[in-house]
Amino acid sequence: MFGQRHHSGLVKLCYASLFSAALFANASTSIEASAPTELIAKVRTSTEVGLSWQAPEGVSGIRAYRVFRDGQRIGRTAMTFFVDSTASPGVEHTYHVQAVARGKITSLASNSDTVKTLAHDNNDGLRNGSVIRIGIERLSDHCGSNDVTAIADDALNDCLDKVLDSVDIAPQLENLQAYVARYRRQEDRELIELGKRLFFSKALSQNHDTSCASCHHPAESCGSDGLSLSIGVNAENPDVMGLGRxxxxTVPAVGRTSPAVCNSALWVGSMFWDQRVKLRQANRDSEVGLVSTAPIQTPELDVTRAMNEQVDANDPLRLLMAQAHFPITAPAEMGDPSGFESPQAYREFIAARLSTQWKPLFEKAFGDDTVNFMRIARAMSAYQASFMFIDNPFFDYVQGEHDKLTADEKRGALFFYTGAGCANCHDGAMFTPERTRGPLYPQIGAHGVADGNAKNQFRMPSLLNVGITAPYGDKGVFASLERVIEHYSDVTGSLERFYGEKETCQLPQFQHLSESQCDEVVGEAGTFVLDLNAQNRAGSDRSDDAIIRGFSDQEVQLLAAFLRSLTDPEAMAGSNEVKSLIPPRDGGPDGHQFDAVDNEGNAL
Incomplete structure (x- = not known):
């Protein structure tokens, strides 16, 4: 489905040209002392699990691989990819593989990976787990107390189970898992490989100095850069990513923080902080979290027409493909199209400029070597769609593994769904309704005044993996979850504190600046935001006392503990899953690959 060559939506399994080259490399390492590496298991249905791995490094003469599930051999393949189609529904399975050479000499076992299959295949996977609810749960209705700290440890599970049952989290989690499994069934590995190389290629920028990965690297912040305000073109060292770039x-030209790329395929209604790429339908006409075939709307008529005329309305990649058109033509991010007839003409110029070394990759992915920007957008979108991390300790708890959360995390969850009011906006299994809403956040930088929509609001982010996506807010103004929670506790007081205590200078990106330079980063944004907040308060029918939540220090810590439990361990830098999203450090097809390093020169 993701590629233009497909058969009944099934994954292409024959990738010998891509995966078997390593089987016959000239090397002398003993197979008995080596092992396949980076085994990854992905759930596709209630009975199917896709496996991929890397061949043992430096080993020659490998003839095949043996595949094991729960310690029992279930198959054999000559490739580094296998689909187990005989798994059991709703069961945890653990996989590993062994390489086999001539004479049935076997390698050591690979690493193992454990996944839980879907309970059934009755869910069509067209809902991402987002919901909108009005009102909050009362803790006393479920637990006999309104104080989460007064609940005994041995009563926490029963109490939390009642709350989660009341908010219907389990059905939404089932929707989310079926949604992700649908994408994984449709993955096209050749297309993803091309997309990965393009995503890391500086050849897509005007001056060959910036790639998409320059601001959205898998090893940083779940596909971001860890900066408050990102640095695109004209970096002093174009290979540095994150702090030090x-x-x-003094004031970065990019006016917002880079949103995390991980789970970007979960969004069904819009892309970007300001939703400038979205479906053309009113909120009242759309079910929250449901995949829609409504027309796409973008800031450019050319892109809008192309997306709606050339891309099928049922294509799961179409929102991501539309989004992929715009960083390329953002002057501060990747390139300035002003010298061309139109931004679309500039995009096709960039596509045509790719060297002939790219053609074999396009031919493998599309069946011929034609290169155009729509194909570039499709390939990069297929890569981004493979970048999904939804398995976390909280979801394990929801599925009955009560020991996966600590007592503090359980109390934080109870407070999140009750007294704190967080679930008013961050509900469902995706923890966002994909809508814009307040409160007003501090603003800094080049877009610090009158940014966002007409109400100076931005799309509410998902809280999945929020523990590793700092700094927070559309301008990256808060470096910790605790500071974000304090902001929601008293918005007016937090805004006054941010500007009064010059917290911009405390952000990691700007700690080296002088006080006057930090004032320059803030610019007129402080006055604008404080005045806007005063106007909002004057127009509200709620008193100041009514909107100040007044969280205690302990409540802040409990909420932060729960929020960190929403992070998938496999989304962390160094995991096999993250490693698989980063191309080999070989310069890419044309020598323009972004082989990122940190500020000290360490490879990412």
């Missing part, structure tokens, strides 16, 4: 200016 600078263009030499």
């Amino acid at each position: 600078t263009d030499g200016s």
Whole structure:
């Protein structure tokens, strides 16, 4: 489905040209002393699990691989990819593989990976787990107390189970898992490989100095850069990613923080902080979290027409494909199209400029070597759609593994769904309704005044993996979850504190600046935000006392503990899953690959 060549939506399994080259490399390492590496298991249905791995490094003469499930051999393949189609529904399975050479000499076992299959295949996977609810749960209705700290440890599970049952989290989790499994069934590995190389290629930028991964690296912040305000073109060292990446200016030209790329395929209604790429339908006409075939709307008529005329309305990649058109033509991010007839003409110029070394990759992915921007967008979108991390300790708890959460995390969850009011906005299994809403966040930087929609609001982010996506907010103004929670506790007081205590200078990206330079980063945004907040308060029918939540220090810590439990361990840098999203450090097809390093020169 993701590629233009497909058969009944099934994954292409024959990738010998891509995966078997390593089987016959000239090497002398003993197979008995080596092992396949980076085994990854992905759930596709209630009975199917896709496996992929890397061949043992430096080993020659490998003839095949043996595949094991729960210690029992279930198959054999000559490739580094296998689909187990005989798994049991709703069961945890553990997999490993062994390489086999001539004479049935076997390698050591690979690493193992454990996944839980879907309970059934009755869910069509067209809902991402988002919901909108009005009102909050009363803790006393379920637990006999309104104080989460007064609940005994041995009563926490029963109490939390009642709350989660009341908010219907289990059905939404089932929707989310079926949604992700649907994408994984449709993955096209050749297309993803091309997309990965393009995503890391500086050849897509005007001056060959910036790639998509320059601001969205898998090893940083779940596919971001860890900066408050990102640095795109004209970086002093274009290979540096994250802290230390600078263009030499006090105020970065990019006016917002880079949103995390992980789970971007979960969004069904819009893309970008300001939702400038979205479906053309009114909120009242759309079910929250449901995949829709409504027309796509973008800031450019050319892109809008192309997406709606050339891309099928049922294509699962179409929102991501539309999104992929715009960083390329953002002057501060990747390139300035002003010298061309139109932004679309500039995009096709960039596509045509790709060297002939790219053609074999396009031919493998599309069946011929034609290169155009729509194909580039499709390939990068297929890669981004493979970048999904939804398995976390909280979801394990929801599925009955009560020991996966600590007592503090359980109390934090109870407070989240009751007294704190967080679930008013961050509900369902995706923890966002995909809508814009307040409160007003501090603003800084080049877009610090009158940014966002007409109400200066931005799309509410998902809280999945929020523990590793700092700094927070559309301008990256809060470096910790605790500071974010304090902001929601008293928005007016938090805004006054942020600007009064010059917290911009405390952000990691700006700690080296002088106080006057930090004032320059803030610019007129402080006055604008404080005045806007005063106007909002004057127009509200709620008193100041009514909107100040007044969280205690302990409540802040409990909420932060729960929020961190929403992070998938496999989304962390160094995991096999993250490693698989980063191409080999070989310069890419044309030598323009972004082989990222940190500020100290360490490879990412």
